[in-house]
Amino acid sequence: MEPLGILMLLVLCMVAAIGTLVVVGAVKAARAVSTKAENVALKARAYTNPGAPGRIASVRLRLRAALEGTRQALEAAASQDAQVGESLQLLKRLETHGTELDAQLRGLEREPEPTRVDAKLPELRARAEQITHAAEELRWAVQDRQHRFSEDELSRLSDECTQEADALRHWSRPAQADEAAAGGPHRPEPGRLTTGRWPTADEVLGFVDRIRRPSGETNAR
Template sequence: METAGIIVLLLVLAFLVLAGVVAVRTVRAVGRGVARGTAQARRVVEDTQLKARRFTTPGPGGEVAQLRIDLRAAIDSTFAALDARHADDAALAEAASLLSRLNDHARALDGELKLLEREPDTSRIAARLPELATHVRHITHSADSLRWAAQDRARHATADDLASLTDQIAIESAALRHWTPTEPPKLPSQGD
């Protein structure tokens, strides 16, 4: 009887430990989901504010907003293009690594532009704008180049696959149409 009690106690303890582990993992997963959702919501609000500021703020302030929009759009669309094809094509891993490094530069530049948006001296904004615009153009051009290369690679792979499939279908079609004619059965003659 004492042994059965010990076994039941051990099973209850194992169940409690397992329940504790599951609870901790669930809480962490929910926390990550909430943090990710909050970050996405914050990004949407900030993007909307940038678009509004682009049209409502005249002069250098509007130009800074436009630069931030251009920078974000190039990086985001390139991430989307590479992520969509990364699972199918292992060769894109190096491009994804380069894009990650480029994204670090884009974030730093976006931070500078964000600080410049809050600058009350428009002459200072106008003085810094050409240099920052050049940096934005360099980053967006690099991101565009990676995205276009990934799209060209996917288009080329699709064209090659389609050509191969077309050749295989032509061979199979020819094989299906090829048959050896058999001699018609001989009918017994009337004299037999």
Template sequence: METAGIIVLLLVLIFASLATIATFRTVRAVKRGVARGTAQARRLVEDTQLKARRYTTPGVGGEVAQLRIDLRTAIDATFAALDERHPDDAALAEAAALLARLNDHARALDGELKLLEREPDKSRVAARLPELTTRVHHVTHSADSLRWAAQDRAHHATTDDLAALTDQIAIESAALRHWTPAQPPKLPSPGE
């Protein structure tokens, strides 16, 4: 009887431990999901505000908003292009690493632009705008270059694959259409 009680107690402890572990993992997963959703919602709201500011704020304020939109659009589009093809093509790993470094520069630049949006002295903003515009164009051009190269690589790979497939199908089609009956094997003549 004591043995059965000990076994039941051990089973209860094991199930309680497993339930506790499952609860902690579930809570962590939910927290990560909420944090991810919150970040995405915050980003969506900020992007919408930027687009509205671009049209409603005259002068340098609208230009700063446009620069931030251009910067974000180029980086996001390049991430999307590389992420879409990265699992299929190991050669894009280097490009993804370069894009991560470029993204660090883009974030810093976006932070500077964000501070300038709040700057009350518009002459100061106007003075800094040409230098920041040049930097934004450098980052967006680099991101565009990576994205276009990834797209060209995917197009080239698809074209090569299609050409090889077409050649294989032509060979197989020719083989299927070759219906000349096979010659029966020659039997050795009795004198041989």
């Protein structure tokens, strides 16, 4: 019974883990759908309402777009560059401030007193601009970093291709081909001794004298 009990416990743990993953995935999907729907509503108010609600919607929309765009850029770069992980930690802190500010802006949208809205909106807009600018700085820095790495890699690859092309063009030719290109095999110049020096006058005269003498006279001597 004990092995059966252990097996049942493992099965229950697996079912619980799968159920947790399904629930988490469903919550994330529902949250994403809700965020998209709210963004659509914000766009509609920003473009159709010229009053305070439209201005607040524009601030919220720009704040959300900056944070979401930065998160997507950093998460895409983090898989290739470990240093981007530190930037993600900073972004999480920015998102915390952004969430709090978005809630305050949402509450200001429901404020019935126009003077209160006019008094609070500049302050909240300034905070939103500060968060937006910080998020954009992170996103642009990551983009510049990726662009720089891409340029360096392309430059190194281009140099390697050039070196390989030069190596392919410098092949070694056979010795006979070199001799043919030079006009045939090398022969010693006429009149030069095989020792590599020019003969003296006495050596030349002695050589000529031996040639002119009959062979018998030469042998007699």
